[in-house]
Amino acid sequence: MSTKTEVSLIVEKNWCKGCGICVAFCPKNVLEIKNGKVNIRDLEACIQCGQCELRCPDFAIYLGGK
């Protein structure tokens, strides 16, 4: 069941350098590093705070959609 249909969390895997910054500062533990790249492990937990997008040095994760 998803109530978060308006905005989605998008990853540009080719640009991700696996630094782990987004993983470390996500307040809801949504993200992980898998095979050297970011991976969304628990989308349901995402509160769309945008902190991952704010601090990703590679513009590789962001809230988008609509």
Add this chain to the structure above:
Amino acid sequence: MPSQLVKEYFRTENLPHIWCPGCGNGIVTRAIVKAIDNLGLNKDEVCVVSGIGCSSRASGYLDFNTIHTTHGRALAFATGIKLAKPNLKVIVITGDGDASAIGGNHLIHAARRNIDITTIVFNNNTYGMTGGQYSPTTPTGDKGTTAPFGNIDMNFDLCELAKAAGATYVSRSTIFTANMLIKQVENGIKNNGFSFIEALTICPTYYGRKNRKGEAVDMMVYLKENAINIAAYDKLPKEQREGKFVIGEIYKSKRPEYTEEYQKIIDSFSEGV
């Protein structure tokens, strides 16, 4: 597919960028772009000028009028651009070495003139591009390629320097407090005069490794834990200030702006004809 923001303001054909994994430069660059977007500026009215260094490569990724100049001279180019086209919003992107070592003289005089330029210093406490030599902002005792036994120089407080030299907007933030940085860039651009914004950022590859600061995340945590807002810092007893640094809007004032004063001289002659 990149985000709307990135699509709108970046030369996406040049991405992904060249910076190392975990380098803070991308966070600062995005913050600048976000501030420009928040202000709703027309892209053609913005000119981004940078010097030389890892940080200065940011201009090449941005889809405004951009010019990647020579080491230390971004402010000299920017001054010329602003005088020729005073209506442009001129933004200077520079590193701690670029701005305060080779370019230190340009910095103090641009501040003294209060010319309407917004300067954002990407301060990673080192010369990243050339392999981690110490810079004027490398803390005393820290290591660099050129200071294998520790830096014996006192490091500059860039904000105090800019303030003393005459800047009319002076602020500092970190890449952890990136939202604050965005707001500061907005306010800096809005200030009609010389705005100086110090963005504390990280170079995990050289400064981090040489000084055993850990990975990018550890360096971010350090910024998070040791940055103190100016209001709180002022109330802090001296002994608790050790190792902490101020973030926030440090100084604001009003003084005549250089290109406007220059225009008055020009007008005084044309009136006489």
